[in-house]
Structure formats: structure tokens, C-alpha cells
Amino acid sequence: MNSLNAQILQLAPILLMVVLFYFMLIRPQQKRAKEHQTMLANLKRGDSVVLSSGVLGKIVRVEDKEVGVEIAQGVTVKVVKGMITEVRAKGEPAAANDAKN
The missing domain is CATH 1.20.5 (Single alpha-helices involved in coiled-coils or other helix-helix interfaces)
Known part of the structure; x- marks a missing residue:
């Protein structure tokens, strides 16, 4: 014992x-x-997002595993969904979001 x-x-x-x-x-x-x-x-069309690389953009197309992100006027890139790190509300300025963190 x-x-x-x-x-x-x-x-x-x-x-x-x-x-x-x-x-x-x-x-x-x-x-x-x-x-x-x-x-x-x-994710839906029109959402402002931040990619893992730090690039900001707006979603213009949503597919199963990829999204189309407009990073500049007339410039759209295909991005794997997993690389999106943050979704920002429409019209929310970057300074207001930084103050939250």
C-alpha cells in the first residue's frame, strides 16, 4: 500500500x-x-478583409475554397480562404480598429 x-x-x-x-x-x-x-x-461579397500578408481588400466573389479580393480599383486577386485573418466591418476606418487592439 x-x-x-x-x-x-x-x-x-x-x-x-x-x-x-x-x-x-x-x-x-x-x-x-x-x-x-x-x-x-x-464571408460575403462586400466584406473588407485583411489577408495574412497584411494586404487589405474587399471581397468581390466567394467560392468554396477561394475568394476574389479587390486590392485596388480594378485589381482583383484570387486568395485561398484560409489566408484571410480578419474581417472588418464596412466603412470601419483602420485607425478605429487599431484603437481596439
Whole structure:
């Protein structure tokens, strides 16, 4: 019985670390990934977006895995949906969005 208690005490720190990693790293990352997937599913024409490269643009076409983004007047590029990092509200200036962060 005494050796069983000693084994449990040796495993307790490891189990505590696993639980901490789950709640501090894994769970928040899963939540962020789910929010990103929801954001991508709700993309619509006319949304102002920020790409992972920092390029700003407006969505002009939405397909299954790609979107058409107008980055300048008359310049449209095809972008993989996963590269969109943020959707900004229509007409929201960049300075107002930076003040929120």
C-alpha cells in the first residue's frame, strides 16, 4: 500500500502538467480555430478583409475554397480562404480598429 501511494505521488506532477497544458494551450487554440472557421464560412461579397500578408481588400466573389479580393480599383486577386485573418466591418476606418487592439 505504501508503494502505491509513492507511485501516485510521483505521477501527480506529470498529470498536473498535462491538465495545465490542456487548459492553457490546447483548448484556447481549438477555440480560436473554430472561430476562424466560422468567420470564413460567413464571408460575403462586400466584406473588407485583411489577408495574412497584411494586404487589405474587399471581397468581390466567394467560392468554396477561394475568394476574389479587390486590392485596388480594378485589381482583383484570387486568395485561398484560409489566408484571410480578419474581417472588418464596412466603412470601419483602420485607425478605429487599431484603437481596439
